[in-house]
Amino acid sequence: MTALPTRLGLADVRAAADRIAARVRRTPLLALDALPGLLLKGEHLQHSGSFKVRGAANAMAGVTADEIVAGSSGNHGIAVARNGRALGVPVTVVMAAGASSDKERVIRSLGARVLRVDGGVAERERQALALAQRTGALLVPSSDHELVVAGQGTVGL
Template identity: 40%
Template sequence: MNASVSEVGLADCYAARRRIAGRAVRTPLTRSAALSARFNAEILLKWETCQPTGAFKLRGATNMIAALLEKRGRDALSAGVVTASTGNHGRAVAHAAATLGIPAVVCLSRLVPEHKAAAIAALGAEVVRVGDSQDAAFEEVTRRVEERGMTLIPPFDDPLVVAGQGTIGLELMEDVPDLDRVIVGLSGGGLLGGIGAAVKAIRPATRITGVSLSRGAAMAESLAAGHPVAVEEVESLGDSLGGGIGLDNRCTFALVRRVMDDHYAVSEPAIAAAMVDLLEHEKQLVEGAAAVGLAALVEHGLEVRGQKIALILSGNAVSLETLDRARAMAGR
């Protein structure tokens, strides 16, 4: 697993699609009549909320575990797999491991909402709470890898994980070959990097736009600094976009820098309004991290008139309490 993510190409994404077939689904891409009229463009919604675990993370986790089984065999994974997560990746690892009959441990910081921890435990994984950041959770992961011989399934910084997320890019290009822009949440870079790698290989003219939180955006701050940096995590409606990228990041930092064309940061009120808009007009409940594409369109007034735009609705792990908070913040 020493390949650079920058070397991940179409063959890797197609191999990932073969491995995840029957375990992750090809998600719908639908046209939003309300948003298309609002922006005078073709606004297309990629519903990763339709995955069995409710988020795109199932693609990358399933691809990596399946690939390791192919390469190393079941005995090599007998001690189980382990990861750290802000929620969705942990649920994906738990689901994939349970499907393949492998023990799983998911380490979560205390900032991860309880409903996400409960969803992971319900899939049969052991949940371990540790520290106040994802970096602290990863310290526990490292200990279990070194002392117990468990196998790490990273949430983003691995070629196999990125290739799994890249299968979204394959689907987008097959459904809309002349797509003008993809707007996608940016955190660790696995989702944007994977989609960008696949899309750019097929249609270099398609614009890849990243959207981060206005505070605690590790990848955005790292790109600005020119190298990975640590940032303080903050509570947010878009909590799935929290967490660091790792000071020793070996994959996604370089990949995001290569494939992302532009980037925007969005405020909490903009995320809240976007969540409520999607619920009201699309009748779908999405988490804050999934709404940041729409938030960027509105808050930054992006000029998309006449274009075909895909928004990646990355997950639906949101509690009713969080929805109430979003509605109050949006004044609706």
Template identity: 60%
Template sequence: MSSTDNTTGTTADAPAGGGLPGFEDVRAAARRIAPVVRRTPLWRVPGTPVLLKREDLQKSGSFKLRGVTNAFAVAEPSRVVTASSGNHGKAVAMLARARRIPATVVMTAQSAPEKVERIRELGARVRFVEGGVAERNRLAESLAAEQGATLVPSSDHADVIAGQGTAGLEIAAAAPGVEAVYVPVGGGGLLAGMCLAKRAWAMPGAPDRAPVVVGVEPASAPRYALSVATGRPVTVPPSASVADGLRGQAPGRVALPLVAAGADRLTVVDDEEIVRAMALLWSHGVVAEPSSAAAVAAALRAEHTRDVVVVLTGGNISRARFDALLETAGRTRDTAAVLAAA
């Protein structure tokens, strides 16, 4: 696998009418979301320097609740529309139900059935679209305009990015001396937020040196790595990967400048590496969906002199799919007990 050092800028523009978020926006988001979002723990993978930021233990089962909670707090919507591969849609559906407002989630026909069902159980309407992420996002924008609803993007939005960055503030407080932070890259909002949060390591009492921030993409969809390397946004063809949450085709217009300025390295992993990482975590009682395991795989293959943190972004995966993927790694034992406890 290859990696790209971040030494090239980008000419991507922020959306019309909006600006890029900053470190103070992340700190403001932390105050807004505190009553709703859990402060998740760090957990060491035994025998390794890897500490997992356990966002799979978040109320919605993923880190997405951070950005959604901040976006809802700022916009105070009366109706919402979003596009999602699953975890973001679940977080939107949870908050919409709590606020008793209508929610529509646009998903592709290839979305994981268990995620679709959970979103429906939470009361949101699911609309399917043929095609990929680009078609899904266009339909969500169209529906929001038709319904007069607030569009809550899954990643490429200043308030969402600021909310995702709050995970970085927690890492800085709990593990100030870590060597690196590894982040899986789907839409890029979490990585962009982590880049903003790096300033937390420069606050009074913190170490002089911030950790290296590493973004991890599937080998089939390295749109951020290519975009940063070329200095311009690069769109990749629709791709197949076990990491369904990381299969975006284009970098975000808000996220890309932040990633280009703040990420220290971008690297890719293949499906075999992802499934091996899932199997290792499972052997220690942790159920990780493939998108989470991608960053674990990248951290485990690198050499480190100090501890590193991997943001374990979510654990929303069905028993059947989890078993099927682990069987490909030669793990055929019953996982029911692990999944029941997760």
């Protein structure tokens, strides 16, 4: 997929923060003695274990789709599966053959279907798009989607 030009700004990120407030944790900034002056955002404490839940939650807010499809190597798929379960919407995550089997197990444990495809990320994305078009499902990409990007940007607030 080619990156789309965007006109996202701070107002979009703030609007995303309002939309996802009930679906994400407010994670702390962590100081490290070994790196004075540097703060780390504790997104490992997020519901899904990564910041990806922010983008998925924003893109899926108010969704009325009958099904959701996402291409993912793991963290985005976990986030989409978690949000899909909360919304009561079936999710299919398309994963490349080399993606983590541990992350696949987590995605399945959240109730999503996993479809493995040969090839890498480009093939995974092509197959996810084709599946969404064929079934009429909502495609929630892991990047290059304004709502996903705005949601992920909330980590900076």
